[in-house]
Each structure stands twice: as C-alpha cells, then as structure tokens.
Amino acid sequence: MLIKLYCWFRGFLLVRMKGQSPERFINLCSNRMIYLWDLKHADGDYEFHIMLKDYHKLKPVARKTGTIPFIKKKCGFPFWLRRNRKRKGYFLGVLLFCMVIYILSLFIWDINILGGHSYTPEAMVKFLKNNQIYAGLQKKQVDCQDIEELIRGTFKDIGWVSAEIKGTRLIIKITETNMPAPAVTATENCHIIAAKDCIISEIITRTGTPLVKEGSVVKKGDILVSGIVDIVGDNAEVVDKKVVIADADIIGKTFYNYKDSFSLNYVEKQYTGAEKTGYNLSVFLKKFNLYKPRIPYTKYDIIVNESMLHLNDNFYLPVSYTVNRYVEYEEVKKKYTELEAKSIAEAKLKRFLDKLIENDVLIIENNVKIAIKNNYCVVSGNIVVLESVKDYKAINDSEWRNIDTDESDGNDN
Template sequence: MGAVRLFFHGQLQIRAYGRDPERFLNLCAGTGVTLYNMKRKEDDVCFVLSVPDFRRAVPLARKSRTFLHICRRSGLPFLLYRNRTRKAYAAGLLLGIFLLYFLSHFLWDIRFVGNLYYTDETIRDFLEEEGIQYGMWTNQIVCNDLEQAIRIRYPEITWVSAQISGTRMIIQMKENFSGTDSTEIKNVPGDLAAAEDGVITSMIVRQGTPLVKPGDEVKAGQVLVSGRIPIHDDSGEVVTEEETTADADVYAELSIPYVWEHSRYREERIVTGKYPCGISLRIGSYLLRAGRTEAQDGTFCLSETETPVLFYRFSLPLSLTIFRAFHYETCMRRMTEEECQALTEKELTLFRGEIRAEGGKILREETETTMDENQIRAEGYFWIEKQIGEKVPLQEIVREENENGISVGEASYDAE
C-alpha cells in the first residue's frame, strides 16, 4: 500500500543534512511523518517522502536546523505535470480506458469444465447454433435458457451450470452414461431381489413385504422384499393381495476376492531430443495453424496455451498454443521392490475407490503381495457392506404357517 500511496500522491527522494539530522528524524517520528527507504550516507540521511508529508516536514527541518535537498521527483502528479502540454497523449489515454470499458461488455472467451465424452468443439458448435459466439454482448446471454437447451440437446448431461465472469463464460457440467433410468420402473409393480450373495446387516423397508431379516444369509436372486402386500380379514387369513413396487434399503455384508497381477518389467520412454513443431493462434472463432500439431512415430507432443488477461477477468479474444515434439526411445526396465510396493498400493487404492464409488463401505481387508523375478501378484479378500437390492418382476409367494399360526412366505427370482 505504501508504494501505491507514493505513486498517486507523488514521491520525493530527499537528502537531509545539517547540524543535527537525528533530531529531525525524531520530530518526524513524533508527528507521524512517514519516511521510506531511509539510508545513511556519511553524515547525511537519504529517504523518500510523499508530497503531503514533505509539506509537513519542512517546518520540522527549520526547527531542527536541517536542510532538505530534493534529489528526484516521481509519481502521478509529476507525470501529469510533465505531460500537461501533450493533449494527444491525454486523449489517447482516455480513449484507451474507454475502449477497455466498452470491450469488457463483450464475450471473448468460453471455457468448459467437466465434459469428458462431448468435446469442446462439439459443445462450441452447439452454442453457435444457439447464437452464442465470440464478440456478442454479454447481457444478451440468458444463462438459465442456455442451461436448459444443453440439457435438452444432450440428455446424458445430467447437470449443467453456465455463468459469466467478466468477458469469460464458464460452463460446468456432469455427464452420466450409466444407461439406467429409474423412472422406467418406478411405477411398475415388482420385487426387490438380492443382486449378490451376502449376510443381511440392516433393512429399511418403505414399501412391500419383507421376506428376510438382519442376520439372514441370502443368495443372488433371492427375493428380499416382495411387491405383494397381503390383505387379511378379521380372522387373520389372506383374502387378497395388493401389487406394488417394493422399495427398501437392504444392506448386506459380502466378501469380494481380489487378485491382481502385473509384470515386474515396464516400458519407459527416454527423451533423446526436443524441438518446436507447430503453433496455433485463435482470434475469436478463427483458428490459424502453422507447422505440425500432432505427434508422429517416435515422438510425443505437448502443448502450452496462453490466453492474455487484463485486470483478472478481462480475457482477450486471443490464445496462442505452442506445440513441442519430443523424440524418445523405449526400453524395458525391471522395477525395484520399492517401486513394486508403490504400484501395488496404487492399485489397491484404485480398487478401494471403485468399491466406494459403487456405494460400498469397506469393513476389513486381507491382502498379501508376492513377487518374483518377473511377476508381481497381490491377492486376498475385501469384506464390504453395501446395498444389494435390485428391482425384479413380481414373483409368486409360497405361503406357510409358522409355529404361531402366522402366514409367512418365501420367493426367489432366477436372474438368468
């Protein structure tokens, strides 16, 4: 803040000398006069003062019989004074400020975040069909309408957010290609069957008739919650059944075998040389290319893109991409034990992440890693807890009376 204050108020490089310059410094400290970059040169003292502080320091110098010599003047007031007769310079400065303000109301950059399947070019072409292009007024863009249009055009994009920051529009999105649509079977009567073998740990039944309880061991295909709800009469006998969609959260503990093998030798690329192979310049929606921008046999290519930005949010409609090619040679190298352990742990971490991504909770794990001269092998078991219910068509319930005379039922579903 001191440098900014000195620039706008004007700064003076001062050399103070006289009978007692130390007394002058003490008076300045007592009255709040700020001295910057103070240095001692023989019997003199050099420092920097702002113009307002200099006016306050003059009486203090007289009181202490100290002489102040101005060595240099700089800052905005002196710059304007020196250029007071240059009217074209002032007009150009004002015109530049006006142009920057005027151009800040246009769209000069579009960024995409989160798109993996759809490329930037695909979505950018769609934006041009919707009338969104470089150089248009930002107040003509309605982000809510644009988000809705993207979701309608690309159903696989489940979430999209468009926002304008300065001259840049940022479009964030999430894609889903699971291919499942819960609405197709939401209102269709059906049962809830076990997708895997396991032991039931907990159940929360919202709709339907439960056929198992916590602690029961179930097999894949066994119906857990039936979509048939029995209607009893006053004597407790089943007179009819209501068909509905079974809905429940059924958690079970199950074991998953883990086996992973990998060669102890891996291919490595040794860079033998590099050279610039091409550049591309984007001006608005136009793209100019020179040289090679793709890798060839025996080389791989890296790119660096620079987009000039003014005042943090003012993105200019320019971007320069430099492509560099690297020559390499491939060789096979045998990994050390530390590298093998690190690779094994990395694969285990990925496997744990896959389990958690599928909604599983790891209860415990037992794995063992072995390695010989040519092979790495990790094997063991993971005990996890996860939901195992899946929607299946309605099955007939075979009802039997238990020891208390209450009608109970069992059903199974053949997944094949």
C-alpha cells in the first residue's frame, strides 16, 4: 500500500513496447536498475509500468535493442496537478475543507458513557455538563484524570472510572462497586495492592516481593506484592534496593452484596398503535426544529433516534439529525402473582450472576434469598466469589532511595 502511494505521488507511466528483442530490453533494464512492474503481453507487444523519473533512462536501452517504448497512459499526482492547475477554486475549497476539519478536531463533539447500571448515559452527561464538561469544549481544557476523580468522589457506588479522548470523542467507562473492575496493566514501576477486602486464596508472584501468603486477610489498599526488591550481597546483607513493575496472579475470596425490591402492583403500558413523528437538525450544538407535530395524546413515549455525522468511529462532527417518535399508550393496572414476581427476581439475579461470570469471577456460594413481604418482592443476600483482587499503586522515591542526612549544610564551623 505504501509503495503504491509513493508511486502515485512521484508519478508513473503505462508504457507499450514494440520491437523484436523484448527479452533483451528487459534484461538491460534489470542490469541498469530500471524498475518495471506489471509486465504483461498485449496484442503481440509488451506493456509495463515505470516510474516517471526512470522513463528517460529507456532511450539508450531502446536504441541498443531496436525497440520502441511509447507512453500509453500517464498516472499519478504530477499529472493530476498539471491537469487541474487552472482550477484554483477547487484547490481553495480543498484547503478550506482541511482547515475546517483541523479546527473541528480541536474540540469534543460527542461524550460516550459506557458501563454502569444505576446511572443512565443521559444522567451522567447532565452531571458532567453541570460541572463544565460538555460537548463543544476544547480538548485542551479537558483533564481526564480530573474527570475520573470527580465521578469517583461524587458517586460512592462507582468504584472504577476511565476517561479518555479519542478523536473528537470523550469516552468514559464506569464500573459500579457491585461489579468487578476491568483488568488493568501496569506500565511503570509499582506495587500490587488489594482492590477490595478479601482473603487471599492463591498468589503466584513473577516479579516483586510478596508480602502476603495464602490465607492472609487483607483490606482494600494493602500492598500484596511490593515493587521494591532487595539486592543481597555475599554476606546475606541487603546492599541495595531496586524497583520493578510488580507482577503476580492473585486470587481472593470476597463477596458481593445483592439487593433488589419491587412492588407486586405495577402499571403496564399498552400501545394503541397511534404515533406522530418530528424532525430536528443540530448544527454546532444549536437545535433547529424542522417539523414538530401537534401531539393530541394524553400519555405517550418519546423515542429519539439521533444520527451524528462522523468521518470514522472516533471523529464525530457537530452536525446531527434527530427523528422523534411520539407513541401513544394507555396505562393498565396489574398485579404480579407470587410465582411471577419470584420469576422476575430470579431473572434479574441471573443477569447479575452472568455478568460476574463474564468478568472471570468464580461463584462459590449464592446466599441470596427471595421473599414476598407487604406486597413487595424483596431480594437480598451475598454472593461469595473467587476473583482477581489486584490493583496497582505507583512507588514513591522515598520508599526505596537512601537519603544521606549527614551531607554538609555549607557551614564550615
């Protein structure tokens, strides 16, 4: 691909060769380092491609072999530029387009929230906007680390947050404390610490100094494997220390609390089939109503389908088209039977357990109970599991460097 792009920018020719000694012609080109490609037989003659800069080198070869190479087609950027040299408006438009794309690339135009169950993407986007983080903000004004700390500090049930900028998108991934955090990989010298309270059931250390063993009870934040390694001399004394990226497989026994409740009485929406459709256009975050119908319904759902213009998966532009569907429904009061309520609760619990299994969590005990109390279905209990419990913590220089406190203070007296 890169070779083709290089040839196009430098320019190349499609040449037809006539004569009685094509083999000798090709051999001489090879000896003189003249590169020919796509050589093929065509109607008794030969055709091939050659770089524009090499074409003048064919003259002595053609004279010696009695062949006649003539140009059949000119290809590449130099010839395209020559054909379009009078189209100044075209080049000005291309230049203007590139400038606009560059300017747009300096801003965040889409905020994407991934993960989480209790917080909808809409609620999280609204929270970020209230904290001056919104679509249309310059990327240089966005500090991903500050966003992570803001979300963790505000929502105590969110245990893991990752914020990153890709193209013109701000992508935020969240994991609530009742779900395992995604695995992370250390890239600098660090300790391995406990991600949560647990009992260590297995530890296999590859690099670093293990500080716990199987059966140890640890709390969140405790150092499990130190990234500081002692260097021992011949007399079995520590002569120095060095730091490494601690690496180990650590499995801990821990648990997840599970709680859920819902009323046996509920309201079911029954859609009548009647609906209206409206259309909006958004340009640079300014919305324009193309058409908004009169809504004659008392109760209705609004189903929004927004399509945002983008060049690729990460380069979104501040132009979107929205279709709003207003769908009428009627409310019908109903009540779950005990069997139906327990079935719904079991289905919710199963989805939670399946999510744990997807994250490589081994379930060893399920102590969740389902009960019907005071017209409510109440689900509570804990799930005992085995899972990876490691996290990483950077090593401070003060933890391992020897600081000489007897250095001269500059006073000779």
